[in-house]
Amino acid sequence: MPQTVVITGASAGIGRATARLYARRGADVVLIARGKGGLEEAADEVAALGGRPLVQVADTADPAGVEAAADAAEETFGPIDVWINCAFSTVFAPFEEITAEEFERVTKVTYLGFVNGTRSALKRMLPRDRGTVVQVGSALGERSIPLQAAYCGAKHAINGFTSSLRTELLHRGSRVHITVAQMPAVNTPQFQWVRSRLAKHPMPVPPIYQPEVAARGVAYAADHPRRKQYYVGATTVATIWANRLAPALLDRYLARTGFDAQQTDSVPPAGLDNLFEPVDREPAGDQGAHGAFDDTAHARSWQEILVRHPAATAVGAGAAVLGAVRGVRRLTS
Template identity: 60%
Template sequence: MTQNVVITGASAGIGRATAQHFGSRGANVTLLARGEAGLQGAVRDVEEAGGRALAVPTDMADYGAVEAAAGRAEQRFGPIDLWINVAFVSVFAPFDEISPQEFRRVTEVAYLGFVHGTRVALDRMKPRNHGTIVQVGSTLGSRSIPLQSAYCGAKHAVNGFTESVRCELMHEHSEVRITLVQMPAVNTPQFTWVLSRLPRKPQPVAPIFQPELAARAIAFAADHPRRKQYWVGGSTAATILAQKFAAPLLDRYLARTGFESQQTEEPAPARPGNLWEPVDGAGASDHGAHGPFDTNAHTRSFQVWASQHARLTSALGAAAALAAVGALAGGGRKLRLGR
């Protein structure tokens, strides 16, 4: 059966790679984003991969526009099976250099955009008692870093909002599922168009992963949405666990390293950001899924495989533990016999 999928932030980065992935599955993919060039490129990607595509220019901060886009998706392809929230904007700057209007704008897209998408999806899924919502989160939703206060705040809010909605669906015994996929640093075009007041070009904090890895993780979560959330990349797992058990140490570490690690050695050029308007509007070039860090980005992660095979990983871990206990016991017997 053909799956009907809606992806927000589909014009570039993780959303773009995810659209292509579902196109390769033969899905009907509705693409929501602001950038016209990126949307048209995403349509080509989906169709060349084997799916069908509908591009709907949408600002996720505008609830009415999101509602209208969902209506167009169902008019074209039928009931929505899967809704994937990815869209965001950000500002790279110390908090006191971000204006209140800019902070509000980031919140309206990166947090309320997820609220809007979730709401219009649930309005259609709950009466049918069918459907899945995938929230694309971030490690920064569990552990904030300097210079991204607006984005980190929005991602923390997405986590709390999603947990609340999940509990409500469980209370209603609904078959509609909602899950989170927490992302590491990913090589996306955001670093070439994000509004930045840093003296040097912004960069993701290593290790960096390719957007196709993120797309595969999202697809797996969509296929197996009963889990509360998925972590992508060993750095995500390590950071979330370190925040849980050693947050004060992380504060001091990030205070020392967080400014330098988010900047390259190259001076930042004067360029427009995409906070208020897309940089891939009419007549602009298509940026695609990848940013400028291909040479440093990983395409695979053992942690992703392990998280998707939790039972096997647990069994292997238990077997290894038993073998270790057996080896220790055997060594102890030899020592006793030697006496």
């Protein structure tokens, strides 16, 4: 029997790449996002790659919309095996330049959207005592950076919410699993359509990974959900360890470098942004999985190999800690 996999934020970026991956496995893939154009393109890809798609136009900030999508998923394909929360929105700006309405919107999508998706998944999984929820997190959920207060706050909240829920599932002896795949900087279309008040075009902090790296991490977490979380990309491991070893030094380093590191030399994008409305409509069109940084993004990560081979994990962890220590020393030099 094929797996039934629900993916929020499936029209672009990591969600789109993850949908392609599961399609190659022959899965039934339920695609949830706000933009119908991107979802229809994603559905065509899923069908071409060997999966069966179901398009559900919904805003994850709306619990009723998410619940209706979950109903449609099970009516069409049967019990949901894996639910992947991936949808998000953000604003690139100093905190004082983000309005209350904007901050609330980011929180509703990027945090409460995960809560809503998890609620709908568990409503169906708990009575059957099986199923897996994967939260697509971020290294920024443990180590915040400037210019992304709303996003970092939401990703921190996801970690706290998920840890609390995990203990409840353990208490009841449930065979439903929940895990987090913590992401590095990824080359997604968000940097073309994000709401930004920066002087220059926003960009992910290098090194940058392709969304297929992220998708493989998500699928691996879904296949092996007993661990609390998975770190995708060596930079995620190094960032988190550096923060644990010397958070105050990292604060000062990011205060000095974090503004420039998130901006290119080109002018910022003009026109549409996706904070309140989807942008996979004219004149923007479907955006696919990749953003504008293909020339510098990595298609592989050595950390992927370590995760898949437990014997090498200890060596990799030691290397990551050593790298973090060296990084902290560089910050003080």
